[in-house]
Amino acid sequence: MPSTYTPIATTTASGSSSNVTFSSVPSTYTDIVMVISCRSTVSATTTQAILVLNGDSGSSSYSRTVLKGDGSSASSYRESNYSQMYFIDDIPGASATSNYFSQSNVQFQNYSNTTTNKTLLARNTAPNHNTEAIVGLWRSTSAINSISVSAVSGNWASGSTFTLYGVKSA
């Protein structure tokens, strides 16, 4: 059986940039998976992370449904017609406990097809804070060829890692 789950690219933040971009994503896989361990330099306890696909940040083409548990209650909410995708709701900032990093695993299935809009599934954990899942929609039938990931506030803290994997079906 063919082996798959291939690392495509990886970046480790130095603390001086608020953005990480995977560009020229090859179209040869079936799915791509983005795995992130992150923290922000913002002078706050928490901030959010957003992503933009193929540079599309002005067309209000993003929407999402969220399920979250914070240790006290479970909640669900929705946002529509956004100009970027909020895909992690809680990233530790500089005011959070040292060495706290949020983890995110984002699935982009059938990402290179040109027939359907693109669905993403994110599973996130914010240390000592909450756990959540997000399903997002990018209303575009374009193949995904770039993913730009940013902290809403601050830069990506040194040690934040971003890795993109390709999964190819037989």
Next chain:
Amino acid sequence: MLNTLAGIIASSGGAAAGGSYESISTVTLTGTQSSVSFSGIPSTYQHLQVRVSGNATGTGGGFPDLLVQFNSDTTFTNYASHTLGGDGSSAYANASVSSSSFTGGYVGDFRDSTTAVSPTAKVIDLLDYANTNKNTTVRTLSGWDANGSGQLRFVSALWMNTAAISSMTFVIRNGTNNIASGSTFALYGIKG
């Protein structure tokens, strides 16, 4: 839970080192089908993962349930499931245990083709699927969003049988909708 670092990373979404995550079989529908099956599943892996992207047929705005039947077992008393879900307004929890219409393990809903270009995505994990000392537990993360509606579900399903899984069949529970053309079901094996 998993006995290799590579397996843990692969099951949670990271890279599997040294070729331990393998593609076994893929079904991409070129027309509507009432079911999708994988048979002759080798017992040589530690875990299985099924990755799904697709829709049910129909344009009524529904999202019927998708079930998985193991080794041709359609006896509803052999299946149970528990769900934690969110619909964009509230979180909810429910369960089905020996429910007559659940003739397989529940693996989340499947958005119909009302908004034909908004596919449902699923990642379905079957850990220790070939172990004959364990009943089979299935872990699913499933979701779809249609810009104003959507569903997210964490599902745990149980097959009360210790047989190794050699086949699985995915069907729509209501018997009315089918699986739409273009839907993809991809089966992967993770070595231990």
